[in-house]
Amino acid sequence: MDTFRDKLIPVTSILAGVIVLWYVFAVILNAPFQRDLDTRANETPGTVEFIGKTLSQPKPTLPAPHQVAVNFFENTFLRPITSNRSLVYNAWVTLSSTLLGFAFGTALGIVIAVGIVHVATLDRSLMPWIIASQTIPILAVAPMIIVVLAAIGITGLIPKAMISTYLSFFPVTVGMVKGLRSPELMHLDLMHTYNASRAQTFWKLRVPASVPFLFTSMKVAVAASLVGAIVGELPTGAVAGIGAKLLAGAYYSQSIDIWSALVAGSIVAALLVMVVGIAGRIVDSAMGGRPA
Numbered sequence: 001m002d003t004f005r006d007k008l009i010p011v012t013s014i015l016a017g018v019i020v021l022w023y024v025f026a027v028i029l030n031a032p033f034q035r036d037l038d039t040r041a042n043e044t045p046g047t048v049e050f051i052g053k054t055l056s057q058p059k060p061t062l063p064a065p066h067q068v069a070v071n072f073f074e075n076t077f078l079r080p081i082t083s084n085r086s087l088v089y090n091a092w093v094t095l096s097s098t099l100l101g102f103a104f105g106t107a108l109g110i111v112i113a114v115g116i117v118h119v120a121t122l123d124r125s126l127m128p129w130i131i132a133s134q135t136i137p138i139l140a141v142a143p144m145i146i147v148v149l150a151a152i153g154i155t156g157l158i159p160k161a162m163i164s165t166y167l168s169f170f171p172v173t174v175g176m177v178k179g180l181r182s183p184e185l186m187h188l189d190l191m192h193t194y195n196a197s198r199a200q201t202f203w204k205l206r207v208p209a210s211v212p213f214l215f216t217s218m219k220v221a222v223a224a225s226l227v228g229a230i231v232g233e234l235p236t237g238a239v240a241g242i243g244a245k246l247l248a249g250a251y252y253s254q255s256i257d258i259w260s261a262l263v264a265g266s267i268v269a270a271l272l273v274m275v276v277g278i279a280g281r282i283v284d285s286a287m288g289g290r291p292a
Contacts, residue, residue, distance in 0.1 A: 022065050023055070029062040030054040063256045071260040084240060087264045093241040094229050095268060097157050101164020102225040106218060108165060109172025116173075117180040117206070118198075127177075134170050138228065141166060143235040160232035167228040168221035175217025179210025208287060215280030222272045230265060242268075 034054045038045060045053065055064040063071075072087065079086040112130070115122045142163050149159045183205050191201045233243025242265045249258035 019065050022062075026060065026062045026064045027051055027054045030057055030060045033057070033061065059253050060255055063259050067256050068259045068263060071256045072263050075257075075260060076264070087245070087260065090241050090245050090261070091264050091268050094226070094233065094243065094265070097160035097232065097241075098164055098222070098226045098229040098268075098272070100157060101161035101228055102168050102222050104161060104165040105168030105221055105225060106172050109169040109217075109221070110176055110214075112169070112173045113176030113180060114202075116177050118202075130170060130173060133166075138163065138167060138231050139234075142228075142231050146232070146235050160229050163232035164225040164228035168225040171217045171220040171224065172214070175213045175220075176210055179213030180206045182209045182213065211283060211287065212280070215276060215283070218276050218280075219273045222276050223269045226265065226269050226272065 031050075031054055034050065034057065038050075038053075054060070055067070060067070075085055075087045081088050083089060112122075112126070116127055117123075145162050145166070146159050149155070149162065187205060188201070191205055196204070230241070230243040230246070233241040234247060242261050245261035245264075246258055249255065249261065
């Protein structure tokens with residue numbers, strides 16, 4: 001109970017501080033437009049009334065937290081799941097490409113890491129290129145991937161998944177390389193003493209040692225995969241998905257819808273990271289690990 005309280009109080013305090021600052025900046029940023037509206041209407045509201053107006057504009061520059069919360073509730077719980085305006089439906093569309101890209105990225109990252117650890121040439125030649133690939137802005141890469149795949153007749157889910165793969169394979173690669181190299185020299189010498197083959201050393205020593213590193217990197221990878229899926233929806237002109245909601249909100253100046261979609265994306269990311277963390281604890285427990 002004390003541990004839970006120690007975690008809850010700091011998180012709650014920070015959240016409360018963020019909400020207060022959010023309201024303050026909402027008033028500041030929405031105030032110029034509200035003054036213009038009041039001037040045109042020949043109105044001179046008091047301070048409290050003026051603040052209330054800045055926090056209730058239909059298309060504010062910065063929506064207030066309660067406006068985003070109401071919009072999120074309506075589009076999540078009060079609309080049919082099959083509706084294009086439902087955040088559940090749009091989140092599922094984005095989640096589909098996220099999970100596919102995450103699976104591809106994880107598999108690719110593990111394969112590359114195994115090659116780097118066991119082949120010195122790959123370590124010297126491939127690793128620098130992998131690092132350099134992450135310096136290219138994803139907004140520049142995404143349209144090229146979409147166009148190239150569309151030219152060969154591949155559209156829909158796969159292009160978005162490829163963009164997710166591009167972002168998610170890197171943390172898995174780095175984490176697995178670190179994990180596969182984590183066994184101490186004395187443990188490797190012990191395996192050599194037992195006359196263990198290279199494959200036996202890999203499966204019985206390197207792989208178990210790399211599991212904590214793998215799941216830690218997968219938490220970063222799954223969040224990056226979600227970002228890739230959302231970015232992949234932007235150049236495709238998608239009609240569904242969190243990215244499509246962001247585009248529609250930008251086209252029609254619906255800032256509340258934009259922030260609501262961002263909240264939905266954040267919740268999906270948090271749930272994905274939590275699921276990966278739970279899976280990591282289950283695997284660690286099955287392998288005989290003890291809680292710290």
